[in-house]
Structure formats: structure tokens, C-alpha cells
Amino acid sequence: MAPLKITVIGTGYLGATHAAAMAELGFDVLGLDVVPEKIEVLASGRVPMYEPGLEELLAAHVAGLPGSTGRLRFTTSYEELGAFDADVHFVCVNTPQKHGEYACDMSYVDSAVESLAPHLTRPALVVGKSTVPVGSAERLAAKLTALAPAGEEIELAWNPEFLREGYAVQDTLHPDRIVIGVRAGADGERAEKLLREVYATPLGEGTPLVVTDFPTAELVKTAANSFLATKISFINAMAEICEAGGGDVVKLAEAIGHDERIGKKFLRAGIGFGGGCLPKDIRAFMARAGELGVDQALTFLREVDSINMRRRGHMVELAREAVGGSFLGKRVAVLGATFKPDSDDVRDSPALNVAGQIHLQGGQVTVYDPKGMDNARRVFPTLSYADSAIAAARGAEVVLHLTEWSEFRDLDPAALGEAVTDRLILDGRNALDPELWRAAGWTYRAMGRPRA
Numbered sequence: 001m002a003p004l005k006i007t008v009i010g011t012g013y014l015g016a017t018h019a020a021a022m023a024e025l026g027f028d029v030l031g032l033d034v035v036p037e038k039i040e041v042l043a044s045g046r047v048p049m050y051e052p053g054l055e056e057l058l059a060a061h062v063a064g065l066p067g068s069t070g071r072l073r074f075t076t077s078y079e080e081l082g083a084f085d086a087d088v089h090f091v092c093v094n095t096p097q098k099h100g101e102y103a104c105d106m107s108y109v110d111s112a113v114e115s116l117a118p119h120l121t122r123p124a125l126v127v128g129k130s131t132v133p134v135g136s137a138e139r140l141a142a143k144l145t146a147l148a149p150a151g152e153e154i155e156l157a158w159n160p161e162f163l164r165e166g167y168a169v170q171d172t173l174h175p176d177r178i179v180i181g182v183r184a185g186a187d188g189e190r191a192e193k194l195l196r197e198v199y200a201t202p203l204g205e206g207t208p209l210v211v212t213d214f215p216t217a218e219l220v221k222t223a224a225n226s227f228l229a230t231k232i233s234f235i236n237a238m239a240e241i242c243e244a245g246g247g248d249v250v251k252l253a254e255a256i257g258h259d260e261r262i263g264k265k266f267l268r269a270g271i272g273f274g275g276g277c278l279p280k281d282i283r284a285f286m287a288r289a290g291e292l293g294v295d296q297a298l299t300f301l302r303e304v305d306s307i308n309m310r311r312r313g314h315m316v317e318l319a320r321e322a323v324g325g326s327f328l329g330k331r332v333a334v335l336g337a338t339f340k341p342d343s344d345d346v347r348d349s350p351a352l353n354v355a356g357q358i359h360l361q362g363g364q365v366t367v368y369d370p371k372g373m374d375n376a377r378r379v380f381p382t383l384s385y386a387d388s389a390i391a392a393a394r395g396a397e398v399v400l401h402l403t404e405w406s407e408f409r410d411l412d413p414a415a416l417g418e419a420v421t422d423r424l425i426l427d428g429r430n431a432l433d434p435e436l437w438r439a440a441g442w443t444y445r446a447m448g449r450p451r452a
């Protein structure tokens, strides 16, 4: 039997990884994006962002590369996508926050579906993976039926994605669960059967499959991200209390984490969450709840959001206090620009946001990040950038550790101490070893921990 033919529309973090993973699983894959530069890079086997393991997967499968399986191709043309005549089309475009509103911008999803539909001339399955407000799948299914020449024979399924940046390849090939939202009845059963075929390998490895209706599948995604955001803001609220009451939030997290019902993960206090998902997803969720008339159900997420945003301001306060009450004329070294380690993504990055605020208050900020420099420069061209941690720290009156790259954990405090004017470090991620830094003569301060 010939392998299934699969298209992936939208080749950002999610789509590029999904396309490569589908090729790895043995399918014939065509990836489409409307941004020609992105497609050019991917078609040459390179990755437009930093994502460990993805380049190796592209090298193994992109057509035309020496020694590749040739199972993965890319295009910018919906005509070519139509001619490819696929069995399954995955929609992986992004749904950013609307400007000046909490709601998410569905225009990329709508335009992907509208561009795809006229090319669907025989029965096919369209699978939504983008994070969307509940109710979208039902609306998009009607749109497909109306616009596709194959009409009723086009089936839709909703299959949310839970990959984390930095672990995208691993999370896609070996997910911890697969969620499929389908319609009740024979059409839904056909869709489920086809998706079981697509995911036969992970299902064979024992990955649990949860089959739901459309709204539940859509909600699983926003509920999961809201829970994670709530967990982080919970521990950050505890950090605020610890600071006021003299406790140590790191010990507190360790102690409550031993309770299996609570768990250790996502209890790292610090400058809070950022990135392209958690912040915008909780806001879009609140907006959607408002539209549905149940905004009260999610008012706690407003608190989750404000605890989170307060962390950034608090870090700026700590730094200002550390340099004597004003940033004017002070040199501040910032280690980390990305929203988390092992990613070059600076979208809504707490680290870069703190660096920017200090700069606006007159501080001379020099930033170093192992992978995020190009993106950071684009967002904040007025900050200074250095090409190593030591170079960023040269002459600094305070060093801010804001993204917990392992490179920073491995720094030699004595060597960094030679570069700075004052041995003063503020750990915004509670990730450095206080003893090590204090032993090398540094004043080490962290969020939610006692001052030594």
C-alpha cells in the first residue's frame, strides 16, 4: 500500500516540526507556507529557528538533499498543494493575540482554510492543529463544506498539539497523549480511523489516545496551557509571600512538590512565563469565555496574568535597588534574552522585557544570549549586545540572570567576577547555585529567597 500523502499548512515551530515528523514516520509530505523566505530555508534543509534535532530530521527527509529519503517537500503554492492530492491536510498556522484585544486573531486559520478548500476535489481529511477558541472547528467545518468542490466528502478533525519549544521534535514523535476531536457518526469514525493510521507509530509505543467531540478537543489545549500558567503564577505568588515573610520559595516548591498530587514540575519561581503561547492563550481563553457569557469562570486567569506581569516589574525594582536607587549612568549586564532556554524565541520574553524597561529608565544595558541575539536585536535594536557572558558583564554594576541556559549555570563566578565592577548578581530564574557565587565573593540575590 502506498504511504499516506500528507500536507502541512503553516511551517512555523509547529508546522515545520510536524511536517518533518510526518516524513520521519514514513509518509509523503508537502509543507506549505505563504512566506517564501521560510520555504526557501526549509527546502534547503535548514531551520528558520533554533530547535534542537529539527535540522537532522530535515536533512534525513528533504527532497534533493544527498542521502535523504526525499519524502518531504515544500511549496508556497496552493495549486501545487492541490495537485499533490493528499489524503490528510494539517492546518498548523499561528493564532496570535489581536492588537489591542485579548482575543486571538483567527485570520491565518481562516485564510488557510479558504485557500485550501477550492483544491479539495475528492474526499480528504482536514485536521486543525492550531490553538483556536472553542467553537472554531464547527464553523470551519461548515466553511469547508461550502467552499470545497468535494463538499460533504471533506471531513474535519481537531487534533491539538502540546509540543514545547526546545523539545518540539521529541514531543511530536513521542507525545504524552494524542487528542482527536471528531464528529459523532460514520464521518467521525472515518476521520478517527485515518488519524489512527497517521499516528500508528506513537500509538504502537503506548501513547494514550483521547477521542472527543470538537469543542472538547479545542478546550483541552487552552485548558492545559491555562493550568500550566496557573501553576507558575501560583509559585510566583508564593515567592511574593516568601519575600515578605522571610521564607524560601525554592525549598517551599521542593517540599510541596513531593506530594504527587501537586508534582514538582512547573514550580520554578522567577520572572515568570512568556513566549508565543501561554500569555496569549490565557487571554484568548478569557475573551472567549466572555463571548460565551461565562467570563466569571475564568476571572482567576486575570490574576494569573497580573501575578506574572508583576514579576517583571519586581525584577526591575530589585535591580534598581541593587544599584542604589537609580539606573542613570549604571551599567547592567543581562544574561539571557529568550523566553526560555534551548530556544531562540524572544516573543513576549520576560528577560528582554526587563532589559528593555531598565534601558528606558536610563540604565546602560548589555545583553548576551546563546541563541537569541538576532531576534533580540530585531525587537530591541537600541540595547547593547555582547558576544559572551563575560563581555556583557565587563564593567557592570549588577548582573541579571534572566534565562536559565545551562551555559550560565556553568559559568565560573570567579572569572566573571574579574570582569564586573561590583560582584552583585540577581538570579531571576532561581537556577544558579547561591553557595558557589557567594563563595566567590558575590552578593547573590534571588526572587522569593532570603538574602544572605
Ligand code: UGA
Binding pocket: 131, 161, 162, 163, 164, 165, 166, 225, 228, 232, 265, 266, 267, 268, 269, 270, 271, 272, 273, 274, 275, 276, 277, 278, 339, 340
Ligand atoms: C507551552 C506548553 O508547555 C506546551 O505544552 C504547549 O504545546 C505550547 O506552550 C504551545 O501552546 O504551543 P512553550 O511555550 O514552549 O510550551 O514553553 P514552556 O516550557 O511551557 O514555558 C513557558 C514559560 O514558562 C517560559 O517562559 C518558562 O521560562 C516559564 N516557566 C516554566 C516558569 O517560569 N517556571 C516554570 O516552572 C516553568
